[in-house]
Amino acid sequence: MITLSNVHKSFNGNIVLNGVNLTISEGEMLALIGRSGIGKSVLLKHIVGLIKPDAGDILIDGININRLRGKELEAIRKRFGFLFQEGALFDSLTVYDNVAFPLREKTSLSEEMIREKVFCELENMGLEKDAHKYPAELSGGMRKRAALARAMVMQPSIMLFDEPTTGLDPIIGQSILNYIQACHKRGGFTGIIVTHDVPRVFSIVQRIAMLHDGNIILIGTYEHIIQEKNPIFEQFLSGNLNGPLTYS
Amino acid sequence: MKPAGVVRAIGRTTIRNIACLGHYGLFLLTSLFWLFTSPLKIRRIIEQISFIGVKSTIIVLLTGAFTGMVLALQAFYALNKFGGESLLGPTVALALIRELGPVVSALMVTGRAGSALASEIGIMRITEQIDAMEIMAVNPYRYIIVPNIVAAIIAFPVLGAFFSLIGIWGGYVVGVEILGLSAGTYFGEMTNYLDMQDIRMGIYKSLSFGLIVSWICCYKGYFTSYGAKGVGNATTQAVVVSSVLILIWDYFVTSIFV
Ligand SMILES: Nc1ncnc2c1ncn2[C@@H]1O[C@H](COP(=O)(O)OP(=O)(O)OP(=O)(O)O)[C@@H](O)[C@H]1O
Numbered sequence A: 001m002i003t004l005s006n007v008h009k010s011f012n013g014n015i016v017l018n019g020v021n022l023t024i025s026e027g028e029m030l031a032l033i034g035r036s037g038i039g040k041s042v043l044l045k046h047i048v049g050l051i052k053p054d055a056g057d058i059l060i061d062g063i064n065i066n067r068l069r070g071k072e073l074e075a076i077r078k079r080f081g082f083l084f085q086e087g088a089l090f091d092s093l094t095v096y097d098n099v100a101f102p103l104r105e106k107t108s109l110s111e112e113m114i115r116e117k118v119f120c121e122l123e124n125m126g127l128e129k130d131a132h133k134y135p136a137e138l139s140g141g142m143r144k145r146a147a148l149a150r151a152m153v154m155q156p157s158i159m160l161f162d163e164p165t166t167g168l169d170p171i172i173g174q175s176i177l178n179y180i181q182a183c184h185k186r187g188g189f190t191g192i193i194v195t196h197d198v199p200r201v202f203s204i205v206q207r208i209a210m211l212h213d214g215n216i217i218l219i220g221t222y223e224h225i226i227q228e229k230n231p232i233f234e235q236f237l238s239g240n241l242n243g244p245l246t247y248s
Numbered sequence B: 001m002k003p004a005g006v007v008r009a010i011g012r013t014t015i016r017n018i019a020c021l022g023h024y025g026l027f028l029l030t031s032l033f034w035l036f037t038s039p040l041k042i043r044r045i046i047e048q049i050s051f052i053g054v055k056s057t058i059i060v061l062l063t064g065a066f067t068g069m070v071l072a073l074q075a076f077y078a079l080n081k082f083g084g085e086s087l088l089g090p091t092v093a094l095a096l097i098r099e100l101g102p103v104v105s106a107l108m109v110t111g112r113a114g115s116a117l118a119s120e121i122g123i124m125r126i127t128e129q130i131d132a133m134e135i136m137a138v139n140p141y142r143y144i145i146v147p148n149i150v151a152a153i154i155a156f157p158v159l160g161a162f163f164s165l166i167g168i169w170g171g172y173v174v175g176v177e178i179l180g181l182s183a184g185t186y187f188g189e190m191t192n193y194l195d196m197q198d199i200r201m202g203i204y205k206s207l208s209f210g211l212i213v214s215w216i217c218c219y220k221g222y223f224t225s226y227g228a229k230g231v232g233n234a235t236t237q238a239v240v241v242s243s244v245l246i247l248i249w250d251y252f253v254t255s256i257f258v
């Protein structure tokens, strides 16, 4: 279970999170939506302790991640898989070595076992032919899928996806969503998907949360949210230029 | 500006600079902590020795040869004034082994590899590769910083020795082949005047320069500010600060050992 309670964060006076409260229960998949630049990536990084909150607590199964050091922090980090928005692939390593990296560093598997796992993951992403390439030689979408393969290969119990389908064509995008859903059903990880891929993503998540002006203004199941007729959410979904959200 | 304002400004600058020094020191201590408390990543170290050391060999040999040659020309000119040409060999060798070998080779490697190191680590920082490592519970100090420090500490003395050796050869070319000294005088006098102490001092210097350069360049890259501009600044500062520190530290070591 992941709990954020009253999380505040600002960068040089620019308030990004203003008292966020959010609870995600074990095995749940949540979609986090919101406008560009509103702080979705920042929120995700708080959960893994990459960014420290100015105030408030982040609890993973009741443990405050910002109080952990050394071995304990390492132990909890091993439970996370994190897909960075920009991939964050190691540019000095090939796709294969990137995906193999966590296995080599954090497990004592033999090189054959690693090879098997890596190729299994790469095949799921449709990248088995590109294993020997370096990140710089890949297209944006391929990079994203390679990063996804690296995030998933350790079969983490908490998966945080920062825009898994941005930059992919609709067909690959759908297949990635299906794959995430299948993994979720099979492995039962707890997951957060940050995405602009609405409404498509709604079919693979249990709940939807919308971040706006530093707060979660809306959270619930799709049916529940639709009934609320929140003008911000409705405009966000329709992409209408007229409404409470303005282009700025 | 009022006097109080001046005092306040001076105080603030001083505090900021001391805090900054503390930050540098902390980085070094953390790196050394991981160096001594966890198994080394041998493969990464070998890669970095190749990057810092092997790939700098050509440039070090080239600059070493010409430094030795010009040194011989200059020393011959000076020694000739009081008929001391026979001491050309030891003069060239002492200058190279004690000073120029370690210092100039370190400056060359800083320009070639130190800058690349800073920008590479800086790019890893701004593209979130370092964050990715942290999330995978891989310690970036162990994986990135320590191998570079170890590689530099190994590579610098070797490069410094190459520099001195080829420089002595360059001095031989000028002194013996061009200026007409006998080879016996050039090399014979060298063994009379050169001590183990001199060689040891050259090695100490190279070792410490290796530590300084890898420390500063890794630090600048690791804590780069964002954007291409941030990495560019980090790279420039890494080279400037390393070079200045090399020269200052060189003076201290020389003054202590003499
Ligand atoms: N390291 C940082 N330093 C300063 N400001 C930052 C930093 N990281 C994020 N911000 C600011 O925080 C705000 C939220 O950024 P964030 O990346 O979380 O947006 P986002 O919701 O993920 O947007 P997008 O959908 O475009 O990815 C932005 O205004 C950004 O400028």
Ligand SMILES: [Mg+2]
Pocket: A040, A041, A042, A085, A162
């Ligand atoms: Mg984002």
